[in-house]
Amino acid sequence: MSDAHSSPYLHHHFDTLEQQRQASSLGMWVFIAQEIMFFGGLFLAYTYYRALYPEAFAVGSSLLSLGWGGFNTVVLICSSLTVALSVHAAQVGNKNGIMRYIVATMFLGVIFLGVKYIEYHAKFDHNLVPGRNFQFEPHDAHAHTAPVEFELPALVASAQAQVPQMAMPAMDGEALHAEEEHGELSFDPRHLQIFFSLYFAMTGMHALHMIIGIGLMFWLLRLAGTNRFAPEYYTPVELFGLYWHFVDIIWIFLFPLLYLI
Amino acid sequence: MSDSDASSPSAAPARNYLNFATTAKSWLLTLDHKRIGLLYLISIAFFFLVGGFGASLVRLELLTPDGNLLSAESYNKMFTMHGVIMIFFFLIPAGPGVLGNFVLPLMIGAKDVAFPRLNLASWYVYMTGASFGVAALILGGVDTGWTFYTPYSSTYANSQVILTGLGAFIAGFASILTGLNFIVTIHKLRAPGLSWFRMPLFVWAMYATSIVVMLGTPVIAITLVLILLERGLGLAIFDPALGGDPVLFQHLFWFYSHPAVYIMILPGFGIISELISCFSRKRIFGYGFVAFSSMAIALIGFFVWGHHMFVSSQSVYAGLIFSFLSFLIAVPTAVKIFNWTATLYKGAIVFRTPMIYALGFLGLFLIGGLTGLFLSSMGLDVHLHDTYFVVAHFHYVMVGGMVMAFLGGLHFWWPKMTGRMYFQGWAIVTAIVIFVGFNLTFFPQFLLGYLGMPRRYHVYPSEFQILHVLSSAGASILGGGFLMLYIYLPLSLFIGRKAPRNPWPATGLEWEVAESPPSPHNFETTPVVTEEAYNYAHKDHAFFEQDIVDILPEEDENV
């Protein structure tokens, strides 16, 4: 007890390092519970609208780049590994290891965000960003230049084939009218805006969490660089690891919901 | 403890959390939960005034049937400003931010909350959010109502929705930081011997509140984000013109905002348990039931939100379930009321100011809760929804319940917080003025609502005028009562009698061990708890030797 008191890592209002560590770790878990509710609101909105407008969502999903999305999924899984390695390095008191793996994680995070930028950019080019300029042009398919984008008409056709052509009870008069106008479309293109709004909101919130994570890693680097961690105290590294894993897991849900189904 | 009797006038003032450093910096950068509690107190006291100003204009306008003071637009902005400020910037932070921050660590024998820096951050975050609210006000106000219903808020409103929404969003994170802190503090920082079932009930209540904060607040956060994205960046989420569903917004909003009413009232329940027990000189009746009813309310509170949406095209079957669950949640609430009443039974009741507020709470909250059951009955709610009946209901719970409890708690712990006694006579008169003014303001509103007066209108048929005039008259009495608080409480800091360590004498570590005001780190040595809470059987019943019924301070106290 008395030697624990003298530890330079102990804040005055805790009695022991163990108590302090447990408090921090519980705090992080409670924070993550809070984060789950935050994203939960988005997942709820997604589920609800998907159930309302399955055709539009299927088409929307097919307009996303599976290649880039898959690539990013791999990048994030790798970053989960590097962050876990940095925690391990902290456990054994390997300062260089911590810094090396944190930098690797940052690097992977930046790659992820770079890819997101490319994807967002393509959506802007193709007028798939909700708002006044939103335009869904099934015939204008040759505009797609991004390497891993697929040809559009084929996709729309395949998406339509996947979606059973059920009678659409939810469709109101206006929507039917829209269908007539677009001839072969089996869905109301306005609903595509809802899909893309959710796409941007969900991936945007996720990206924001990654940006915050990258900011936190700068802080960890500074702490590690000034020898603030030791095998008996590396809570920030450990808790950051939890946070980063959480952000990865969110993506593991976003990817299939948005890109695959 | 070390330094004998702090109340003796001759002793040099002991080093305490107020006088050990007095620079502005020592306040603005403090990590001390007690100082942060006071920072919160000053801030919410300010916003209560601003919100009260909005209410005064609303009541003034409603004196006459025609709209002759405010235009329809400014009336909308007034009640919105009132609601937003009172809910997001006053009542939600009042319980946890002020009293929770100040007494919770003292009650459990901790030196501070688990994360003092996050605690300070919470106050700054709150102030940032509140500044956005004030900015919105200055730049023209907002007219959506505190409920921000879409698509009006997201698409059509022509006022400062973005700023206000950001303000509420940011302030939410202040709640989250506080809630997180309390959960961890209660789990990890209890003094030796303080097992869960020895904890004061206020701590249980704050624990339940914090859980609701942690699970509810993020949902309103994302909901507000969606509105802001829709309004600011043109995303399509709730816009019916694009197939969006405004009712989805209502579900998300009430999923937070019903639990939010428990964020507001649960701390009040905790305060009332402390007050009733202390001023009945009796252990609380059915401790376990009172503790668990808080947890039950926190849990069930997440499953009743649909009772706000009986007439919003929600399925009738869903409505039935929400109605049933709303009746269910009244059970743990009633358990509390019964147990408090049973505590009074054969107690040695002492009428001090905090007790006057507590007794006022019992009656007013009872009315508020029972009228909640009227509203939870689907058929009746079709008639009562969006009328003044709802306005009266929630004011009976939020003002009659929580504000009364808050003021009771504030008077109870005032000597501990400031080291000074307030003036008992003024305080009792004020409490009674508030009670009378409150009932005169809000009881007529039940009648108005029942007769069909809708809420949120600035003109009305002239047959409602009498009741409106009564209500406005009551509001001026109520306002006068509140203003008296702003006079005598600050005044007591300068000329109030020095407070002894335990003026009531109450049980609890904050009274029995910590000095008034406590030392910077609360306790010189970590206290050890050996008995259950509220062990009044062994307390001195020859109460109030140092009775404090005087209106003005005694001469010698000021020397």
Ligand code: HEM
């Ligand atoms: C016994 C427990 C309660 C029940 C059964 C209950 C029931 C209800 C119902 C059914 C409504 C909706 C009325 C309508 O819009 O037609 C309502 C509104 C409201 N209640 Fe309660 N309530 C209870 C406790 C509370 C508490 C403790 C608070 C606050 C501390 C509160 C604050 C409110 C507020 C603010 C509204 C109005 C929301 C708005 O602006 O539309 N209620 N309550």
Ligand SMILES: [Cu+2]
């Ligand atoms: Cu409710």
